Every structure is written in C-alpha cells, then in structure tokens.
Amino acid sequence: MESAEIARRFLRFFEERGHTIVPSASLVAEDPTLLLVNAGMVPFKPYFLGQKKPPYPRAASVQKVMRTLDIDEVGKTTRHASFFQMLGNFSFGDYFKEQALPFAWELLTRPEAEGGFGFPEDRLWVTVLHEDDESHDIWHNKIGVPAERIQRRGLADNYWHMGVPGPGGPCSEIYYDRGPEYGREGGPVADENRYLEVWNNVFMQFQLREVRTKVDFDVAGELPAKSVDTGMGLERMAAILQGVDNIYEIDTTYKILDRAAELTRSRYGRDGRADVSLRVIADHMRAGVMLVGDGVLPSNEGRGYVLRRMLRRAIRNLRLLGAGEERYLHELTATTIEAMGRQYPDLIADAAHLHTVIDAEESSFLGTLRTGTAIFDAAVEETKRKGEGTLRGAQAFQLHDTYGFPIDLTLEMAAEQGLRVDEDGFRRLMGEQRDRAKADSAAKKTGNADLSVLGDLLDRSGRVDFLGYDHTTAEATVVGLLVDGASVPAAGAGTTVEVVLDRTPFYAEGGGQLSDQGTVRTGGAHVEVVDVQSPFAGLVVHRGKVRDGEIRVGDQAQAEIDIERRRAISRSHTATHLVHRGFRNALGESAAQAGSENSPGRFRFDFTAAGAVSPSVLRDVEDEVNAILINDLKVHAFHTSLEEARSMGALALFGEKYGDEVRIVEVGDYSRELCGGTHVASSGQLGLVKVLGESSIGAGVRRVEALVGIDAFRFLARESVLVAQLSEALKTRREELPERVDGIVTRLRAAERELERLRSAQVLAVAGELAAAARDIGGISLVTHRAPDGTSPDDLRKLALDVRGRFPADHAAVVLVAGVPADRPVVVAAVNDAGRTRGLAAGRLVGVAARALGGGGGGKDDVAQGGGSRPESIGDALGAVEHAVREAAS
Structure with missing residues (x-):
C-alpha cells in the first residue's frame, strides 16, 4: 500500500x-x-x-x-x-x-x-x-x-x-x-x-x-x-x-535512495559505509525539498541553516560515493518531487523554484568543498604530525570564516579521522567576530565593507539629501569612495566602486522597491550605477563600475537616474498599494501585507490569509483595481506625525520601521499607506494591472504576482494569440473553449480508464492457464510468471491471489508473479494455507526474489511484495524462488 x-x-x-x-x-x-x-x-x-x-x-x-x-x-x-x-x-x-x-x-x-x-x-x-x-x-x-x-x-x-x-x-x-x-x-x-x-x-x-x-x-x-x-x-x-x-525501503524514500545509487553506481545492501551515505542522501533530500517547498531558503541562521546543513551533507555523501565534481542534486530533487508529489501537489507546481534554490546551493557548496577539503586535509596532517588529537579552534574558525565550511561538517570529518575539534575555541572566535561585524544583510549590500568605515563617513559628511521624489537629476559633490570595503581617495576605469554623494536623486532599495539605476558623471569620469543601498539612515551608497576616467573625492558630479526604469518601478509600487487595498476589501482587514517586491513592469505582493484565494476573488480584486485606474485618481504624498497617520487609518508596511514623522501616500480616497517609495502622479498612468495568480509561500502567507502597464498589455496580447490558435485548432468559438477542452479531457480520462480496465482484464485472463501449468515439486504446486511490462503492482497482486485461489485448499501451492510496472521490478508471492503448513512463507520467498533483483522485500506469510533495481534479473529471481521451494519440499 x-x-x-x-x-x-x-x-x-x-x-x-x-x-x-x-x-x-x-x-x-x-x-x-x-x-x-x-x-x-x-x-x-x-x-x-x-x-x-x-x-x-x-x-x-x-x-x-x-x-x-x-x-x-x-x-x-x-x-x-x-x-x-x-x-x-x-x-x-x-x-x-x-x-x-x-x-x-x-x-x-x-x-x-x-x-x-x-x-x-x-x-x-x-x-x-x-x-x-x-x-x-x-x-x-x-x-x-x-x-x-x-x-x-x-x-x-x-x-x-x-x-x-x-x-x-x-x-x-x-x-x-x-x-x-x-x-x-x-x-x-x-x-x-x-x-x-x-x-x-x-x-x-x-x-x-x-x-x-x-x-x-x-x-x-x-x-x-x-x-x-x-x-x-x-x-x-x-x-x-x-x-x-x-x-x-518504503516507496517515497527508496525511490530517492535508488536514484542516488544509480547516479553514483552504488549498490544498496552490499557495503555498510555506502549504505550510510545512501540513507543520508535519501533522508536529507526529502527533508530539503519539503523545507524549500515551505518557503525556507539556505542561510547561516535558524531554519535556513538546518536546510543548508542537510543539503551540504547530502552533497558530501554523494562525493563519498564517488560523485566527484558531478552535480546530482537536480536529478535527486526531481526524483523527490515525483516521490512526494502525490501527497503534496504543490511540490510539482513549485518544481522550478525548488530546482533553482537547491541547484544554487549545490553549485555554491561544491566550490566550498574543493577549497575547504584541501585546507582541512592539511590541518589534519599537521595535527597528526604533532601527535595531537584535537584540531585547534583557530583552524576550525578559518575553515568556517574563510572557506565557508560549516562547523558541523568540520566536526563530522574530524571524527572520521579520529580527531576532536576545540569547539570552545571556535565559538570564542565566532563571538569575537560577531562583536566586530554588523548585520550580515547590510554588509552584503555594501560590498562586505567594514560598516564602521561607512559610519565614520556619515559622521564626517552628514546625512545625504534625497531629492528623488521631485527630481531625476541632481548636481552633487562626491564625499566618499569605497573599493573592496575600504575608503579610497580615487578610483580608475574598470574599478567596482561605491560612491557617496552629498545629495542624490537615486532611490535606495527599501520597502519592497528595487533601487534606481543610472549614471554619475564628473568632469573626468563616468560611473555606471547598478545598485543603491542605505546601510544606515541618512546614508545612500551608489554601487557601480567606473566605465572611463577617474573619479575622486571632492569632484563635482551630475547624478542622473534611468527615468524609464524609475517610471516602470513607480507604476509597480502604486499598483501594489491598490492591490493591497483590494485584498483587504475582499478578504477583510486580516489580509495584511507580509512583503513585496516592486520591479520594472511587474510586482509581487505577499499577504496573510488562512488559505488559498479563489480565482473568483482574484478576478474581483483585479477588476476593482483596474476600475480605479480608469477613474484616474490623483496620487498624493505628504508627511505627518506617526500618531496622526495612525489616527487617519494609514496602513503600515511589512518590515518597515518608522520614526516620529512619516510619509503617507494616498490614491484618491481608495488607498492610504505609510510609504517612503516613489509613485506615479495619478492612477491612470498605470494603464493596466494583470494578476497572474497566487500561491502559498509559508504558513498563513500567500503571494500574488502581477504585471503593470505595457508588460500587462504584452501579456494579454500573447494570451489572445494563444486563445486564437486554440480556437482555430479546435474549431470552436473562444467563449466555448473551456467547455470544449473540458469535454476532451473528460473523454481522454474515460479512455485511459477503459484502457486500464482492459489491460487489467488481459493480465488476469491468464490465471486459469497459469494454474493449469503449475509445476509439481515434491507435492507442492509452483507457479512462476513474468507479467507484461507496465503491469501495475496492484494487478500483479490480484493475479497472484487469483492463481492461488484456483488450487484446492488441501493442496500446497506457491505463486510468484513478477513484472516491471515502471523502471523497477516488483515481485509478489502468495502461499495458501496448505503451503504454509509445509513451511513456506510468502514474506521469505519474496525476500529471496527481491535480493536477486538487487532490492529487498518481505511481509506476511500468505502474501508479500518486494522489489529491486535490476529488471534484467527477473529470470534469476524466479529461479531462486524455485530453488527455495525445492529445498523446502525435500
């Protein structure tokens, strides 16, 4: 079952x-x-x-x-x-x-x-x-x-x-x-x-x-x-x-284990160390896929660390089995989705996302393993040469900090070498590092710079004046430059640089809105800006590359954003506000924003909900929002106190922190939210909002993705062409397509069921012939039969029981039926009461057959089922059972 x-x-x-x-x-x-x-x-x-x-x-x-x-x-x-x-x-x-x-x-x-x-x-x-x-x-x-x-x-x-x-x-x-x-x-x-x-x-x-x-x-x-x-x-x-x-060895786990064995040319059940690795891979892949499916992403903290640790243990055990530099997690992820998809259909729907996350982690860790393993081996050799039994905490910290080796992996690998690790020393060094470093996310956004450098820059130069609500260009002065996290006086062509200006029209990523892009030009340099971050309140850092010339601290600069990108992002951001209000109107005020991303021409919006949102609600929200666009409501932004904003009923955004003064963005009387982002002047500038669909991203959180403006028009144009092609192919009017397609699918399913019924009947039709052709072995009637490929396990079982039931109750009978339902052979054994009195048990006989197939099996004495991985060995399996029956008969 x-x-x-x-x-x-x-x-x-x-x-x-x-x-x-x-x-x-x-x-x-x-x-x-x-x-x-x-x-x-x-x-x-x-x-x-x-x-x-x-x-x-x-x-x-x-x-x-x-x-x-x-x-x-x-x-x-x-x-x-x-x-x-x-x-x-x-x-x-x-x-x-x-x-x-x-x-x-x-x-x-x-x-x-x-x-x-x-x-x-x-x-x-x-x-x-x-x-x-x-x-x-x-x-x-x-x-x-x-x-x-x-x-x-x-x-x-x-x-x-x-x-x-x-x-x-x-x-x-x-x-x-x-x-x-x-x-x-x-x-x-x-x-x-x-x-x-x-x-x-x-x-x-x-x-x-x-x-x-x-x-x-x-x-x-x-x-x-x-x-x-x-x-x-x-x-x-x-x-x-x-x-x-x-x-x-159950269905949902053995499929993964067997695929891992196939990929690494291993055999489960032959070597104890290989068996351990195969079990680790099977368990951790199942766990990893389920975690990613519930919205967990690999990281170095909390749930993300649990996921990362499992995926990396799976990768390492694949290497222990001889995988080398081969990347196998994509294949194993597909197998896991197949194994668990019947119970969790969302895995099938989210397959692309699952593959993306797990593939990226595998790619990252393979690089870590190559370098880290060499350093670890050298540390082990040094430790043993000195006659010591413990890797120093500094060595473990270097592996973690410089080469990305998780401490758990170091502990595991050291234990395999008969060594301990100075964990107390390692954790002391980790604590010192945390004291020196600021938040990881801020560090990433500033090129992993020492944030104290940026803090000093903010103290010296003061707050950056943001002009981006009203201007797309601005005259400014270069007040700071950073290269590889260090402050420098100048940067030449080809250098990746971080530029701090005293005033800027560039919007720094925040509140779900992606940053602006554009250029910073001085009299002697051209910098292409690709990312803008605000690691501290009041500080704006422009990250990019010097395309030509040399930029220097103190230069006068002309900062100019990519205006088309800004307009597209602003349309998306305003659309997010409208969709937020629309879902609250449809689902109630509990549909609170839980995250968003505003990109050029498209956006995603996360919100709390007890369950999936029906297609009819999605349509209603989409219609309501587009009606607001037609009405071309004015978009107005103003500043007020946080207390006043709350009294006005303005909605606060997920994850945002607010000071005493806040900025409110209103779209007519329809929407009012606290927001620091950029927006259009009126709702009509959005053109069109097209909701693509919704999905779950975790417990009680749903995600809607949508297109805005020309991107939405292009999508609908492609959809129109597709519908026209279907209409022509099926010779049906557009409005009748759903009914026509539903009818075709219904007939197809009915045909498939009928084919299955006929195939099943064909398999069972040979029961009488098989019973009549039974071989007598010492007073025991033995039937061994290979069913046609594709015969389901359920039909194999029915056939075995049918044949067994055709023998007299007082005459010992053993029936073994084998087949290949998909890509793995399955065997079913059935023994009647008289056969069991002769010492024959279906569970033991199916175990004999399954071992010959490179697998395992067992079960009850009267009927049992097993399987393996070698379809070509079915003849050997049937012969092994006949040999076992002959031994019992003698």
Missing part, C-alpha cells in the same frame, strides 16, 4: 466519524518557541493549552514534521530520520478513551478491501500506564484484546507532557509483532525492535503544576475538558504495509 493511499485511508476513516480534516501546516512553525514543527499536534497546541477556542470539536491531519536533534545519527541506523509525517486524530473536549481506542483498533484491523489497514488482530499488542485501569478495561472488555497482550508500563514509557507546566496524561500505545526473526518473544517490554510501535494514543486529562523531569512532576488536578492527541508515523506504517524492513 503506497504512502499516499495510507494517508488517504486514514483521513477518510476519521472524516466519516465526524472529524474535520485539517491540511498539514507548514514546517515553519508559527510557535515562536519552535524552529520547525516537530510533532503532529503542534498546529493544535493553542487549543490544548486553552489559548484559543478550537473551531471544531474533533480533527484529523497528516502533518509534516521535522526533527533536527538526530541529524548526525541519520543514516547510521535505519531508524533515524529528520523528515517524517504524523497521522493524527484529535479531540478537543469531545470524546475520550472510550472512543479513541476503538477508533484506532478498528482502522488498524479492518480488512484492506473495506478501507482499513488489514492488521491481523493476533499480531497487535497494546501498552497502558500502570495505574490506567480504565484503558486496560476498554482494551480487554470492550475491544477484546487478550489480557496477555496488554502490558502495563511506567511513566517513562506511557505518560506524555510538554516538559513544562500544562496539560499531561497517560498514553496507550499499539505495537505490531513483526515475527520471531526480528527478536525475542515477550511483547513490547521485551523487545521493541520485534514489537514495533505503530500508534500512540495520548489522553490529556490532568493539569501539571511543576514539571522537573519526564517522570517527576506535580499534578494540580484534572483538566476541565479532557482531550485526545494521537500520533501514528506514516513512514513506519508504510514499512509494515509494504512488507519492507525499514523506513528507507
């Missing part, structure tokens, strides 16, 4: 029982105490704590989860993973133990054909807290679990709390017995490798006053409303239901 199907069945089961289905929240936690969502209940935490009233009495979700504490352990075992998914059902003062436990048991044990997971009841064990007689009674007397399969455990195992004062309570866990080949008998208390936890039911019924440790806390009393929080790991369930040994 594929992961997407497991999730679908879980949600459908609880939806049928009155639960509101809540989509997974973003991995970026809204909880300020969390870096990332680390448990399925996190989005519901305010309800459990009583901070918010739940909008529904019961809910169910499949929540994306990221845990970063075990990153260093990922790959070393088959148990640790960073990204996983939690299936959970929740009650907020609605139902409690008497309903929660039967819900769990019913879903687990209901046959697959009836929408359940088909667990044999005799393979399930449960645990309860020692004194939780109520749960024990429900399990034994209401559900019918034998007393010998109900085990009582202590607080360490069967009690939940948040580690701080708040709700807490006992929990009851359900375990699956994987069989004697996985460990000793005796239930979960004896062996949690053999008895695998599949579901945890937490009963929040007490208010905890003091929490000292996991097992040491004070109970203040019972909660006024008892609640339920359950969790079931999707990956662990998939491993069991897919008949594989661990989470790295």
Whole structure:
C-alpha cells in the first residue's frame, strides 16, 4: 500500500466519524518557541493549552514534521530520520478513551478491501500506564484484546507532557509483532525492535503544576475538558504495509535512495559505509525539498541553516560515493518531487523554484568543498604530525570564516579521522567576530565593507539629501569612495566602486522597491550605477563600475537616474498599494501585507490569509483595481506625525520601521499607506494591472504576482494569440473553449480508464492457464510468471491471489508473479494455507526474489511484495524462488 493511499485511508476513516480534516501546516512553525514543527499536534497546541477556542470539536491531519536533534545519527541506523509525517486524530473536549481506542483498533484491523489497514488482530499488542485501569478495561472488555497482550508500563514509557507546566496524561500505545526473526518473544517490554510501535494514543486529562523531569512532576488536578492527541508515523506504517524492513525501503524514500545509487553506481545492501551515505542522501533530500517547498531558503541562521546543513551533507555523501565534481542534486530533487508529489501537489507546481534554490546551493557548496577539503586535509596532517588529537579552534574558525565550511561538517570529518575539534575555541572566535561585524544583510549590500568605515563617513559628511521624489537629476559633490570595503581617495576605469554623494536623486532599495539605476558623471569620469543601498539612515551608497576616467573625492558630479526604469518601478509600487487595498476589501482587514517586491513592469505582493484565494476573488480584486485606474485618481504624498497617520487609518508596511514623522501616500480616497517609495502622479498612468495568480509561500502567507502597464498589455496580447490558435485548432468559438477542452479531457480520462480496465482484464485472463501449468515439486504446486511490462503492482497482486485461489485448499501451492510496472521490478508471492503448513512463507520467498533483483522485500506469510533495481534479473529471481521451494519440499 503506497504512502499516499495510507494517508488517504486514514483521513477518510476519521472524516466519516465526524472529524474535520485539517491540511498539514507548514514546517515553519508559527510557535515562536519552535524552529520547525516537530510533532503532529503542534498546529493544535493553542487549543490544548486553552489559548484559543478550537473551531471544531474533533480533527484529523497528516502533518509534516521535522526533527533536527538526530541529524548526525541519520543514516547510521535505519531508524533515524529528520523528515517524517504524523497521522493524527484529535479531540478537543469531545470524546475520550472510550472512543479513541476503538477508533484506532478498528482502522488498524479492518480488512484492506473495506478501507482499513488489514492488521491481523493476533499480531497487535497494546501498552497502558500502570495505574490506567480504565484503558486496560476498554482494551480487554470492550475491544477484546487478550489480557496477555496488554502490558502495563511506567511513566517513562506511557505518560506524555510538554516538559513544562500544562496539560499531561497517560498514553496507550499499539505495537505490531513483526515475527520471531526480528527478536525475542515477550511483547513490547521485551523487545521493541520485534514489537514495533505503530500508534500512540495520548489522553490529556490532568493539569501539571511543576514539571522537573519526564517522570517527576506535580499534578494540580484534572483538566476541565479532557482531550485526545494521537500520533501514528506514516513512514513506519508504510514499512509494515509494504512488507519492507525499514523506513528507507518504503516507496517515497527508496525511490530517492535508488536514484542516488544509480547516479553514483552504488549498490544498496552490499557495503555498510555506502549504505550510510545512501540513507543520508535519501533522508536529507526529502527533508530539503519539503523545507524549500515551505518557503525556507539556505542561510547561516535558524531554519535556513538546518536546510543548508542537510543539503551540504547530502552533497558530501554523494562525493563519498564517488560523485566527484558531478552535480546530482537536480536529478535527486526531481526524483523527490515525483516521490512526494502525490501527497503534496504543490511540490510539482513549485518544481522550478525548488530546482533553482537547491541547484544554487549545490553549485555554491561544491566550490566550498574543493577549497575547504584541501585546507582541512592539511590541518589534519599537521595535527597528526604533532601527535595531537584535537584540531585547534583557530583552524576550525578559518575553515568556517574563510572557506565557508560549516562547523558541523568540520566536526563530522574530524571524527572520521579520529580527531576532536576545540569547539570552545571556535565559538570564542565566532563571538569575537560577531562583536566586530554588523548585520550580515547590510554588509552584503555594501560590498562586505567594514560598516564602521561607512559610519565614520556619515559622521564626517552628514546625512545625504534625497531629492528623488521631485527630481531625476541632481548636481552633487562626491564625499566618499569605497573599493573592496575600504575608503579610497580615487578610483580608475574598470574599478567596482561605491560612491557617496552629498545629495542624490537615486532611490535606495527599501520597502519592497528595487533601487534606481543610472549614471554619475564628473568632469573626468563616468560611473555606471547598478545598485543603491542605505546601510544606515541618512546614508545612500551608489554601487557601480567606473566605465572611463577617474573619479575622486571632492569632484563635482551630475547624478542622473534611468527615468524609464524609475517610471516602470513607480507604476509597480502604486499598483501594489491598490492591490493591497483590494485584498483587504475582499478578504477583510486580516489580509495584511507580509512583503513585496516592486520591479520594472511587474510586482509581487505577499499577504496573510488562512488559505488559498479563489480565482473568483482574484478576478474581483483585479477588476476593482483596474476600475480605479480608469477613474484616474490623483496620487498624493505628504508627511505627518506617526500618531496622526495612525489616527487617519494609514496602513503600515511589512518590515518597515518608522520614526516620529512619516510619509503617507494616498490614491484618491481608495488607498492610504505609510510609504517612503516613489509613485506615479495619478492612477491612470498605470494603464493596466494583470494578476497572474497566487500561491502559498509559508504558513498563513500567500503571494500574488502581477504585471503593470505595457508588460500587462504584452501579456494579454500573447494570451489572445494563444486563445486564437486554440480556437482555430479546435474549431470552436473562444467563449466555448473551456467547455470544449473540458469535454476532451473528460473523454481522454474515460479512455485511459477503459484502457486500464482492459489491460487489467488481459493480465488476469491468464490465471486459469497459469494454474493449469503449475509445476509439481515434491507435492507442492509452483507457479512462476513474468507479467507484461507496465503491469501495475496492484494487478500483479490480484493475479497472484487469483492463481492461488484456483488450487484446492488441501493442496500446497506457491505463486510468484513478477513484472516491471515502471523502471523497477516488483515481485509478489502468495502461499495458501496448505503451503504454509509445509513451511513456506510468502514474506521469505519474496525476500529471496527481491535480493536477486538487487532490492529487498518481505511481509506476511500468505502474501508479500518486494522489489529491486535490476529488471534484467527477473529470470534469476524466479529461479531462486524455485530453488527455495525445492529445498523446502525435500
């Protein structure tokens, strides 16, 4: 059963029982105490704590989860993973133990054909807290679990709390017995490798006053409303239901692992060190893609650092497998999107963005690795030559500061060499660096200059007079020049330089508006300005290149902006204000701006919203804004006090800091915002606003992108040509195109379904012939068959069961069917009751076949499924199973 199907069945089961289905929240936690969502209940935490009233009495979700504490352990075992998914059902003062436990048991044990997971009841064990007689009674007397399969455990195992004062309570866990080949008998208390936890039911019924440790806390009393929080790991369930040994062999993870093995010409299962690397790559690629999909970008802080660390560990492990300088993350990103896309369609829609972010990180880090590894090797050699066992903190700091080596990577690589790292020394040097440096973003915007140089310049020369609201050119004096961050008296042709003038018409990037571009000319030099920044209030830095001549401090200059670029950006900025007002009118005042970018001819606008904005709302906002353009409202800007601006209801922009005096920009009576940007004189100058669409960029934040002016006209012209071409090709009037296309798609899908039905019927039609042609091996009827390529795993399974069912119940029969549904071979084994009495088990036989295919598999004794990576070895796999049956028959 594929992961997407497991999730679908879980949600459908609880939806049928009155639960509101809540989509997974973003991995970026809204909880300020969390870096990332680390448990399925996190989005519901305010309800459990009583901070918010739940909008529904019961809910169910499949929540994306990221845990970063075990990153260093990922790959070393088959148990640790960073990204996983939690299936959970929740009650907020609605139902409690008497309903929660039967819900769990019913879903687990209901046959697959009836929408359940088909667990044999005799393979399930449960645990309860020692004194939780109520749960024990429900399990034994209401559900019918034998007393010998109900085990009582202590607080360490069967009690939940948040580690701080708040709700807490006992929990009851359900375990699956994987069989004697996985460990000793005796239930979960004896062996949690053999008895695998599949579901945890937490009963929040007490208010905890003091929490000292996991097992040491004070109970203040019972909660006024008892609640339920359950969790079931999707990956662990998939491993069991897919008949594989661990989470790295399930559908969504093994595809990535297998592709990494293919790219690096490795074989999973043959070499322990290679297996660790392949597991690291598979886990970290899945985690990395999901993080980027939720809006996280690689950086050196917070969530961005988690993402960067994972992607870089994946890259390094690819190199350990022999990837060399090859860039493989693009391929692995595509495989990850394919693997996870059924559950998260946004990944498919955002594929281009995912590729861009991850490709850029790979390109950057490969350069870092080349240089940093050489320096690291030299440091290791020096340390060992001196007979020391610890890399000095200064060496680790140099790797980090000069060559971009993350300290975690240095620690990991040092451990592989049997060395330690002076972490205290490293962190002391990092602290000293932070004390010397200012904000990273400001440093980047000024060519990584020492900001103290700019601060001194501002102190000497005073504030720069910005003239850009009223002028596009200005006479000025050059008061400062910087080259590579250092102050210089002059700069010659070909030099990248930063120019500070005493007055300027250039707008510095800020408030979402891109900077102006243009030229600065002196009597002896021409500087092309490509970027303008304001690292400090009152200081404007023009960054560009000296095209000819020499510019000197003290020169008189003529500063002139690119007026067409300014006009295009100003149109975009004014359009952003109008769209902001339009969404507030449509969605309410909660649709607050959360970011923007105003570029020439286009803009993007981010705003808070509980969910996706419907196409009809987008159309209404677009129509409303364009009506404002037709009315040609005057755009007016003025300064006032912050207090007065607030009393007027002016909207403040995301991320902006305001002084006592602020600038307000009004578009007629329609829009009023605090804004320092440049704008058009009247709304009619925008010409046209065309909204391209909207998307999610994180938890509760949506992004709209749109075109303005001539760019919008050009877009609509291209759209008109495209519609005309479609209309001609389909011989249909334009207004009838949607209906015509919908009809074609409907017929195509119906044809595909019919082809699938016919193909499935064709596969199953040979069941009688296969049973009749069975080979007798010592009284055991054996059928081995290779189905046509393209046969789905589900049809392979149906065929195996159909053939098995054609043998008498008292006659031992073994059926093995193999095929290649896509690019990987799949085998299904089925053994009837009589065959199992002869010692034959489907799980073991499918394991024999799967190993011959270069993969793995296993499962139940009656039917099991596995796979591999070598389609050309299917004949060997069938032969290996025949050999195993002959051995059993003898």
